[in-house]
Amino acid sequence: MENKSVVVQMPSSPNNEGRSLIQNNKKWTSIFNRNSEWRGKIWIYGSAIFVILSVIAITLFLTVQGLRSFVVDHINVIDFITGTEWYPDRAENPSYGALPFIFGSLMVTILAAMLAAPFAIGSALFMTELAPKWGQKVLQPVIEILVGIPSVVYGFIGLSVIVPFMRDHVGGSGFSLLSGALVVGVMILPTITSISADAVRAVSNDLRSASYALGATKWQTIYRVVLPAAKSTLITAIVLGMARAFGEALAVQMVIGNARNLPNAISDPSATLTTIITLSMGHSTAGSVLNDVLWSLGLILLIISYGFILLIRFISRRGQVS
């Protein structure tokens, strides 16, 4: 690259005498080098700024757009969050109650975590404490492939396997909160497993040796020593899985049944923040009240996502201190 600059610059250099030519070369090389350092820095700092800008832009634009329904359309915030009636298309007295969706989102998230966490931590313990070789050879690739399977495929399989199964054995239409939680639970299983495995692996071997030296069995060591030592990272793993479950849209939408009422049981059809946005956003015209309300739902989604991020930070910081 430096040679190139010399070739380009040589004809323009007024002096063609040998010695000054070398000096000239040196001069241009050093300028080019300084430029390259400079150009590199522009690229590097530019992309760092891009990352910051995109986060600020997402937060800012979604907030502004999401506040429209309260500021422009004068919907009461409290009514919006606590209302249970979602009839935006009713001609007279339309009502915008988002509680069923918020409730649905939280229920799917919690149920999915409850379903996935035991299996995930069990698998992580298997990979690290019982059979590290098998874990490396079999479970690691299994996790990687499970993570890679696109969410629509999970949704599609949920639709063609879990929904009919629920219809036959639990009753109802089969589209339900439980089906949604099952699909998302399987989706977050690999996420929780791989982080949990890292957490368990990070526990110092001295602790295990000490426990065995006291005559503890393997399970006693795991239960009394390894799990408590890895506790905060394990909780982080579960919360990360919950964050992913919370944000999942299409897979849930395909199996949850998209009812607008609060569900009475986990076998009832329901809806989440993501599913109602997915369903209605395409049909609503920009600037209409329904559209504004959907953006407000998006804002709630964003706020709760930030909540998850803060929660994860809080847990991991507390873990570092103790």
Add this chain to the structure above:
Amino acid sequence: MTSKITNRIALSVIVLCALVMTATLAALLGYILYHGLSAISLSFLTKDSSSFQAGGGIKNQLWNSFYILFATMLFTVPLGLCGGIYLSEYAKPNKLTHFIRSCVEVLASLPSIVVGMFGLLIFVNYFGWQYSILSGALALTVFNLPVIVRVTEDALQSVPRELREGGLALGVTQWHTIKTIVVPAAFPGILTGIILSAGRVFGESAALLFTAGLSTPNLDFSNWNPMSMTSPLNPFRSAETLSVHIWQVNTAGITPDIQTIANGSSAVLVLCVLGFNLFARIVGKFIDRKLTGKA
């Protein structure tokens, strides 16, 4: 005695968990491939999709998926690479760096539908690009950027310090050292990470619903003028990708062979993603062997 029995039971439960996990994957893959492979044929892959009749294919969707993947990578890789280099090589431990790290973390954990809504607001409406490949690719750039940044940073962090010191000791500038010594040394890790993230982008759907759209105009595959509306290369046309197609067919499809199309498309999608994973492993191993000089 009781502690021994508890031990036995607990350890069997742990083994059971691992078995459940493996069985889940086997069942998933088995289901998709068993039902899907019979639906895949040459005509399925090379025919246009039909909106009413049976026998539609997925040619356009498959093309759109790869095109959007390519466009996304075109934006993400340079940006993510530079971001990763910044965090690993240039960032000083101060508030700004801390803030950038937090931003990467936030981007990584935002729901993809939120990224899609942002894309709808900015690229589709504000910039007026409508539902287009460009809008979709930019939304996916936001979605994929944190992954590449992290992968690059991790890969660069694992390069031994001595290599950097060697470069600097020769009097070369820092950027030149990074460009010619550190990045090439970290290249296998970066490349593997990029290919793996490509699989993730390929299967993403929620971020594309409101940015790349749910339909594809009639494409003429003999027209390669990127400005023409029927050209497959036009970045300003709407484009339904394969994963969006699976969702669309299942929720709003009215053709009689929904099940076959969904089965076939899922199988193609999963095979592509598996292909990316396998490719990443092979490439990683190949480069590793070349660099370390083992036969």
